[in-house]
Amino acid sequence: MMDAYRLASEPYYLPVGDEVAQFEAAWQARLPTMLKGPTGCGKTRFIEHMAWRLGRPLVTLACNEDMTASDLVGRWLLDAGGTVWQEGPLTLAARHGAICYLDEVVEARQDTIVAIHPLTDTRRALPLEKRNEVVQAHDDFQLVISYNPGYQSMLKDLKQSTRQRFVAIDFHYPPPERETAIVMHEGHVGDDLARRLVAVAGKTRNLKGHGLEEGASTRMLVYAATLVARGIAPVQACRMAVVQPLTDDAHMQAALSDLVLTFFD
Amino acid sequence: MMDAYRLASEPYYLPVGDEVAQFEAAWQARLPTMLKGPTGCGKTRFIEHMAWRLGRPLVTLACNEDMTASDLVGRWLLDAGGTVWQEGPLTLAARHGAICYLDEVVEARQDTIVAIHPLTDTRRALPLEKRNEVVQAHDDFQLVISYNPGYQSMLKDLKQSTRQRFVAIDFHYPPPERETAIVMHEGHVGDDLARRLVAVAGKTRNLKGHGLEEGASTRMLVYAATLVARGIAPVQACRMAVVQPLTDDAHMQAALSDLVLTFFD
Amino acid sequence: MMDAYRLASEPYYLPVGDEVAQFEAAWQARLPTMLKGPTGCGKTRFIEHMAWRLGRPLVTLACNEDMTASDLVGRWLLDAGGTVWQEGPLTLAARHGAICYLDEVVEARQDTIVAIHPLTDTRRALPLEKRNEVVQAHDDFQLVISYNPGYQSMLKDLKQSTRQRFVAIDFHYPPPERETAIVMHEGHVGDDLARRLVAVAGKTRNLKGHGLEEGASTRMLVYAATLVARGIAPVQACRMAVVQPLTDDAHMQAALSDLVLTFFD
Amino acid sequence: MMDAYRLASEPYYLPVGDEVAQFEAAWQARLPTMLKGPTGCGKTRFIEHMAWRLGRPLVTLACNEDMTASDLVGRWLLDAGGTVWQEGPLTLAARHGAICYLDEVVEARQDTIVAIHPLTDTRRALPLEKRNEVVQAHDDFQLVISYNPGYQSMLKDLKQSTRQRFVAIDFHYPPPERETAIVMHEGHVGDDLARRLVAVAGKTRNLKGHGLEEGASTRMLVYAATLVARGIAPVQACRMAVVQPLTDDAHMQAALSDLVLTFFD
Amino acid sequence: MMDAYRLASEPYYLPVGDEVAQFEAAWQARLPTMLKGPTGCGKTRFIEHMAWRLGRPLVTLACNEDMTASDLVGRWLLDAGGTVWQEGPLTLAARHGAICYLDEVVEARQDTIVAIHPLTDTRRALPLEKRNEVVQAHDDFQLVISYNPGYQSMLKDLKQSTRQRFVAIDFHYPPPERETAIVMHEGHVGDDLARRLVAVAGKTRNLKGHGLEEGASTRMLVYAATLVARGIAPVQACRMAVVQPLTDDAHMQAALSDLVLTFFD
Amino acid sequence: MMDAYRLASEPYYLPVGDEVAQFEAAWQARLPTMLKGPTGCGKTRFIEHMAWRLGRPLVTLACNEDMTASDLVGRWLLDAGGTVWQEGPLTLAARHGAICYLDEVVEARQDTIVAIHPLTDTRRALPLEKRNEVVQAHDDFQLVISYNPGYQSMLKDLKQSTRQRFVAIDFHYPPPERETAIVMHEGHVGDDLARRLVAVAGKTRNLKGHGLEEGASTRMLVYAATLVARGIAPVQACRMAVVQPLTDDAHMQAALSDLVLTFFD
Secondary structure (H helix, E strand, O other): OOHHHOOOOOOOOOOOOOHHHHHHHHHHOOOOEEEEOOOOOOHHHHHHHHHHHHOOOEEEEEOOOOOOHHHHHEEEEEEOOEEEEEEOHHHHHHHHOOEEEEEOHHHOOHHHHHHHHHHHOOOOEEEEHHHOEEEEOOOOOEEEEEEOOOOOOOOOOOOHHHHOOOEEEEOOOOOHHHHHHHHHHHHOOOHHHHHHHHHHHHHHHHOEOOOEOOOOOHHHHHHHHHHHHOOOOHHHHHHHHHHHHHOOOHHHHHHHHHHHHHHOO | OOHHHOOOOOOOOOOOOOHHHHHHHHHHOOOOEEEEOOOOOOHHHHHHHHHHHHOOOEEEEEOOOOOOHHHHHEEEEEEOOEEEEEEOHHHHHHHHOOEEEEEOHHHOOHHHHHHHHHHHOOOOEEEEHHHOEEEEOOOOOEEEEEEOOOOOOOOOOOOHHHHOOOEEEEOOOOOHHHHHHHHHHHHOOOHHHHHHHHHHHHHHHHOEOOOEOOOOOHHHHHHHHHHHHOOOOHHHHHHHHHHHHHOOOHHHHHHHHHHHHHHOO | OOHHHOOOOOOOOOOOOOHHHHHHHHHHOOOOEEEEOOOOOOHHHHHHHHHHHHOOOEEEEEOOOOOOHHHHHEEEEEEOOEEEEEEOHHHHHHHHOOEEEEEOHHHOOHHHHHHHHHHHOOOOEEEEHHHOEEEEOOOOOEEEEEEOOOOOOOOOOOOHHHHOOOEEEEOOOOOHHHHHHHHHHHHOOOHHHHHHHHHHHHHHHHOEOOOEOOOOOHHHHHHHHHHHHOOOOHHHHHHHHHHHHHOOOHHHHHHHHHHHHHHOO | OOHHHOOOOOOOOOOOOOHHHHHHHHHHOOOOEEEEOOOOOOHHHHHHHHHHHHOOOEEEEEOOOOOOHHHHHEEEEEEOOEEEEEEOHHHHHHHHOOEEEEEOHHHOOHHHHHHHHHHHOOOOEEEEHHHOEEEEOOOOOEEEEEEOOOOOOOOOOOOHHHHOOOEEEEOOOOOHHHHHHHHHHHHOOOHHHHHHHHHHHHHHHHOEOOOEOOOOOHHHHHHHHHHHHOOOOHHHHHHHHHHHHHOOOHHHHHHHHHHHHHHOO | OOHHHOOOOOOOOOOOOOHHHHHHHHHHOOOOEEEEOOOOOOHHHHHHHHHHHHOOOEEEEEOOOOOOHHHHHEEEEEEOOEEEEEEOHHHHHHHHOOEEEEEOHHHOOHHHHHHHHHHHOOOOEEEEHHHOEEEEOOOOOEEEEEEOOOOOOOOOOOOHHHHOOOEEEEOOOOOHHHHHHHHHHHHOOOHHHHHHHHHHHHHHHHOEOOOEOOOOOHHHHHHHHHHHHOOOOHHHHHHHHHHHHHOOOHHHHHHHHHHHHHHOO | OOHHHOOOOOOOOOOOOOHHHHHHHHHHOOOOEEEEOOOOOOHHHHHHHHHHHHOOOEEEEEOOOOOOHHHHHEEEEEEOOEEEEEEOHHHHHHHHOOEEEEEOHHHOOHHHHHHHHHHHOOOOEEEEHHHOEEEEOOOOOEEEEEEOOOOOOOOOOOOHHHHOOOEEEEOOOOOHHHHHHHHHHHHOOOHHHHHHHHHHHHHHHHOEOOOEOOOOOHHHHHHHHHHHHOOOOHHHHHHHHHHHHHOOOHHHHHHHHHHHHHHOO
């Protein structure tokens, strides 16, 4: 039943520190776990890797503000013979022992998030008021959320009553050597190009808060490398994959383009 | 019918003061009762303990802003043979004599909360306008709500017309000796580690309002202990279970990490 | 058909002034009537008493912001053989001659309240647009609303076009002798304790607007008395039933606790 | 079919000026007409009187913010044999030649009000998009709205593009002689009492904008007279029917009570 | 099928300038067209006239804020045999070659307006996502919108990405001679009265922005003339049809009444 | 099945720079692609051209604020035999290998946009929670969005977590020679007129931010040319197609009209 949620092959993931051991300890105790880190640094890839490594199905939800508690838990649908219960992905994961991954959890209304609280209590039970049923979570169920701390406004933040229900694993961009290896592997380019792209990214990350909302992610470097591998010149590839997506400000675009030129001339 | 709502085994709860006797007096008179206290200090565990002790089923609702009066009281659903009545959890509890526990009641819209008022009047009756029925509460029905007073904004507070319908039992973090015992029992660690974790928590609680929104809860200490029991070093466990979940502020994280080091070096 | 809405026994009510005669005059002319007064002073009990005294069924609605005109008036529901009309409680009361009591009417959206206007006009008719029917109110129908005037914000107030459709009966906390008698009767305690509780309440009522949003209601005193009758010490009972429900402010709680001690030492 | 909307007997109405002739001229040309005036001055009674006089059915709608265009125009409902068209009251009136009276039109969302525009154009046609039908208004259809100009905020006002589609008839409280006659007729009291009540009302109307939102309406005087006729003393009757409904401000209530005493001592 | 949308007789329209030729050029190229001008100056009458002149059915929509894309495009309805497609008026017009006229287009949410964009692209196609169908517009389909430029707030304005998809035809009040002819024809009055009414209107239009939100429209003059033709004195007719509808401000009403007297004494 | 989404003939598109090669490189790697540029500069035409060139069906969605995740992904509809799955256009494109083009993506609520994130991850999978199915994107599926960077307010902008998932291709108005050729081809006019129109547009583009929100688009020039070809004088055509649509400000309209005269006298 959960086969659609099992990963078919091992997702490529290059560990940066002790995150694998940390997650495994949390998993063994089935502690609710929060992955903190900037956009595009590899949190989603990490949880896919861990789900594959632990042999568990992975139910992923991209959170958004329209998501209601019913979208998580389930609802009644009308069928030919009356109403049928449409199990929500959170209930599905809890009942069948999947890892349930709520991506960008702060995008959900905090009040919707409250629906996950009972699964983080000691009883690990999910009350389905609409069915008058209390689902006892499967022994292998684990709840994981992702969270970008540099990103939230006051209006969109996790409440303490939610935060304190999770242990946290901290993510950052990989160190240059590791990131170079990732760009080579994922972008199918050589060491020299990858190294230059990583250097460009490092410069942009220093500009965070100084004209840029975020620095370039590892994902962006992989995109740039991919374009070069398809015949786009490196400077143009950086413009398409890094400069233009990062900012709409003409002055900032010019500064970033100059920066790119210092690495590729 | 209410078996799904009965606790299968005695929930662990270590009393801190006279709260058990206070609750029993309120229960005997079936007074609506409000549990006041900070997040993670044991309010939910307490009501589970009391429900088990008094032999009553416990219907728990995690309140949220999407919760309508219909979610509490019930609604009509379409079935093969027409519409059928879907009894809401509050009605279920009132009709069959359960304790109904509304967790984090201020998350609900205050106007939805008004739906519980008739059950707190002398008549203890719940009008189901949608069925033209007035449910007389079972003799064993009791209404209990939880409330975190340090937490509410002006916009989200209980109105006097609701508050004055409840007697209140006050909760705080347990005193150090009790909290140490809880961490040892729940986290499966020894006395020395538990004592140090409790000391760390005490320091963070002093920082409430001075850079931290809340101090570390007992739950966080249990998580940290659990991670240590699974092989994570104590300093790293505190980082995962206390420092990172408490705050996103880099300076505050550094200060808390230093604080942890003074207890584990 | 209206039996569910008839009171089975005489509700205890101790008159404070001429309110019974005033209500009877309004009832004889079937004038729409507004009960004004602070929370917990006995408005709901009064209308229950009058309904019993006048031998009329009483349809009570706790108003809230989600309440739509359809919740008052009625709606079409889907049944096996198509849609059926679900009569709303206001229509039910109008058609069958009950007293319809809208509790805390300002909680309803004022625009929903407009739905009651036609029943307060000379024609006493309720148009059901959804059925293309105009219900002529039963001769015994009366509309009664409750309203806490010290409580409303600018945003939630009755509009003049609504207010001017009602005659008003003013309620206040009962004078000490009457309130003592009520606490003795309802709380099952002796004269001395009741008298002290009433004295405490008097002091808190003087603090309204000086740190307290509202003073202690008669209901709170009954709760405190009830706890004492169940074995809780008077000071602790006041803390549970008066101090903690009245305020979350630590300084105010301390001041109120000191105040309680001056009456029970 | 429109019998439910015909008035059974002549509604009592005492003309104040030329309003009957003005309305009849507008009616003859079927011009959309707006009745402007303060709350409770007799606008609704006037249109009932005119509908009776002109022998037309009267479809009244108390406007409110929840009212959608579908509530005016109609909607599809599900029935045993599929969906059936539920004709809205505006469509009903347009098709069968009733006077359609939108009471307190500014309470409706202005955007909903746009739905009435096509019936005020020369073509007098109402497009039912949901039925792909264009209803040509019956020759006897007339659209009338009421509007309280002293009352609207900037946020709730009629837009010029709506206002300019109506001719207006201005209403005020009746002059003393007329108002005294109305109070005598409607309240079943003698000349002396009615005269004093009208004098009280005159004083309160001078206080509009000086502590009172509105002055006392004719309706309030009829209520006060009615209470006196049922045995309530005049001063108390004024308190119930005028002072308390007009204001919640304690100082203003005292001033109004003093004012009442100067007329009844 | 579109017969309900064909005009039965020629709508009276007196051209003011080259607007007929301008519209015909836009029509020949099927360019999306925007009629700009103040309220009541004849935009709706013009498009009715052009539809009659060009022999095309006219589908008119009075835009409002509740209008969703589905109201324009269509939706699925439940029928006895399942769901049936309810074609929206925009789709109807596109498929069968009508002129689709969106009146007061800025009243619609700008995001709903986006639904018309594909019909203004070169492909003139309307994707019906809900049917997985792409409707190719009929050769005779044309999209026309009306827009009152002096009226919009910053919050309600057409976006450039919408505006730039339309050619515009500018409308103003007709010059005095033409307006006099219109008032005579539509109001069934003589030259002298019509001339005076047009003079009054001219004065009020100078007051736009100086105490009046808008000046008197041609429509208002026709109303005033109509009332005079039904026996109302000219000064009173101006009060009913011009002064009272234009403003609620007592001072402004007095000034306008004086102004009227200077033309009719 | 996707035939309705295939272009029947080659859409006219005159390349401005390397955009075709850039898009082809992104297409080969199936990278999610963002077309950035001002309104009316040819982004939609470009993607139609590329879809035709690459032989792929094109599913276009005009984004708007009402668009929910279900509108993109799909929903259950009620049919005669129960509920049937209505596949959304995004799912349709993903399953059958179309290019999915989200036009004016910032008009959609950013939270709805989150629904496209999983298709931009390495796994290129779209979870349909409502069907408990995970759709693996067809090899030929590509996601393309359009975005007008000079246009967004702070409230409506693409979030970094979305932006960083796309490579960007930059669009501007074509250089004069190219734009002249486009106007000649699309507007069916000669070289001299087209050249003058392009010169007018250039002047308006310099006024962007100096009284104009946007400059004239290429589309506007084509409209003006089209009107001239239908017999409207050039100055009047510019007034209809450029001046009036660009601005409602009377002073700005006069300045633009003067500007037009300098090119056509």
